[in-house]
Amino acid sequence: xxxxxxxFYDLWYTCIMEGDMMDLDEKxxxxxxxxxxxxxxxxxxxxxxxxxxxxxxxxxxxxxxxxYILRSIMNHNSTYLLTLVYFCALxxxxxxxYFDFLNxxxxxxxxxxxxxxxxTIFQSFSFYTLLSLVLHVIFLIYLIHTFLRGTRLWKxxxxxxxxxxxxxxEGYFYSIMVxxxxxxxxxxxxxxxxDGTVLTLFDCIYTILxxxxxxxxxxxxxxxKKKSKDNVDLKMDTNRVEDNSLNDIxxxxxxxxxxxxxxxxxxxxxxxxxxxxxKHHRKRKKENKGHDEKGDN
Amino acid sequence: MDMFEEIERAKKDLPKIRTITKEVGNYKFNGYQRFAIVxxxxxxxxxxxxxxxxxxxxxGSSLYAGTCVTTEFNFSLMIFIWFVSLLICLxxxxxxxxxxxxTSINESFxxxxxxxx
Numbered sequence: 001x002x003x004x005x006x007x008f009y010d011l012w013y014t015c016i017m018e019g020d021m022m023d024l025d026e027k028x029x030x031x032x033x034x035x036x037x038x039x040x041x042x043x044x045x046x047x048x049x050x051x052x053x054x055x056x057x058x059x060x061x062x063x064x065x066x067x068y069i070l071r072s073i074m075n076h077n078s079t080y081l082l083t084l085v086y087f088c089a090l091x092x093x094x095x096x097x098y099f100d101f102l103n104x105x106x107x108x109x110x111x112x113x114x115x116x117x118x119x120t121i122f123q124s125f126s127f128y129t130l131l132s133l134v135l136h137v138i139f140l141i142y143l144i145h146t147f148l149r150g151t152r153l154w155k156x157x158x159x160x161x162x163x164x165x166x167x168x169x170e171g172y173f174y175s176i177m178v179x180x181x182x183x184x185x186x187x188x189x190x191x192x193x194x195d196g197t198v199l200t201l202f203d204c205i206y207t208i209l210x211x212x213x214x215x216x217x218x219x220x221x222x223x224x225k226k227k228s229k230d231n232v233d234l235k236m237d238t239n240r241v242e243d244n245s246l247n248d249i250x251x252x253x254x255x256x257x258x259x260x261x262x263x264x265x266x267x268x269x270x271x272x273x274x275x276x277x278x279k280h281h282r283k284r285k286k287e288n289k290g291h292d293e294k295g296d297n
Numbered sequence: 298m299d300m301f302e303e304i305e306r307a308k309k310d311l312p313k314i315r316t317i318t319k320e321v322g323n324y325k326f327n328g329y330q331r332f333a334i335v336x337x338x339x340x341x342x343x344x345x346x347x348x349x350x351x352x353x354x355x356x357g358s359s360l361y362a363g364t365c366v367t368t369e370f371n372f373s374l375m376i377f378i379w380f381v382s383l384l385i386c387l388x389x390x391x392x393x394x395x396x397x398x399x400t401s402i403n404e405s406f407x408x409x410x411x412x413x414x
Contacts, residue, residue: 037299037300037301038299038300041300068354071351071353071354071371071374072353072354072365074373075353075354075369075371075372075373075374076353078372078373078376079372090300090304093307096303096304096307096308097307097308097309098308098309099304099307099308100308100309100310100311101309101311104311112372112375112376113372116348116369116370116372116375117369117370119345119348119349119370120355120367120368120369120370122349123349123352123368123369123370124355124367124368124369126367128355128367129355129367129369151310151311152310152311152312152313152314153311153314156313156314216301217301220301220302224305
């Protein structure tokens with residue numbers, strides 16, 4: 001009867017534990033689409049492909065000259081093509097292996113885009129060009145402070161002391177979102193055709209999705225840092241417990257060898273029971289020795 | 298975060314800047330290689346100048362309009378000039394490397410012949 005009760009209890013306990021594990025697995029699967037980096041990456045690839053296809057089809061449809069297509073459409077699509085290469089590379093093992101190298105390439109690309117937007121201001125000074133410069137500069141700083149963290153370049157360039165570390169991940173993301181939405185509204189006001197409106201919308205979606213991708217990687221690095229800190233704290237706690245137990249043993253030995261009572265301040269109740277058990281055990285040994293000596297005599 | 302965890306397990310760390318500078322410092326450049334580097338630096342600045350000289354139509358909303366409202370720096374032209382100049386300068390750099398290898402082979406043959414004598 002006792003055996004059957006315990007086996008039933010074990011069964012019930014394992015069922016509950018498995019149920020909890022299933023709930024945990026379900027919770028892991030129930031990530032929102034904007035919190036899942038693979039979904040965001042896939043969406044980015046789709047949006048970039050749509051931008052390139054739509055821009056080319058609109059250009060062909062509006063009977064533009066080849067020179068104009070090469071000059072303006074290619075210029076608009078060049079950055080998207082290069083970022084498409086980056087996101088497609090992430091889907092393969094070689095891209096995952098050389099992730100840091102790809103990030104350096106992406107940072108250089110956005111540095112060049114920011115550099116180009118400075119020259120654009122000299123060419124045509126307007127609210128749109130100013131906004132695009134500010135957006136590109138924020139993006140560049142965000143990329144540097146996200147993708148270089150945890151790499152050798154972070155230590156070599158001493159980016160720990162950078163003042164931009166004060167800005168939080170949410171601060172970067174929401175500021176980029178706000179600027180992207182303002183740019184979208186400025187472009188929509190100046191849009192004269194349906195083609196331009198569609199392209200502008202896709203540009204805004206791409207900007208927000210890209211900022212989201214960088215946000216997810218930043219939060220991944222934060223969670224990794226937190227986990228390693230927790231592990232270090234756990235190790236320190238176990239070392240502290242071991243040291244304390246060692247100290248207790250040393251203090252008990254000192255007391256038995258004639259140490260002061262003050263040293264016993266940190267001895268716990270369990271240790272007191274241990275001490276009394278040891279004393280009792282030694283007394284018994286002495287008594288047994290005495291009996292044996294009497295027997296021998 | 299599964300994608301990032303996979304990347305974290307698989308990724309290779311960046312090389313140290315000191316190792317790169319040491320390797321570049323130890324390499325002895327030929328006359329042809331120095332010429333190729335100088336030409337590339339000139340083409341680098343030329344690319345920036347041409348990008349500014351031949352601007353493209355800016356802002357996606359006015360790309361398909363009859364008139365260009367804003368112009369922007371021609372980023373694609375700059376990248377194109379950099380890429381083409383890189384190919385040409387790489388060709389000259391490789392030529393210089395071949396000549397360097399041939400001269401080193403010639404020197405080693407001369408040493409062997411001297412030792413034999």
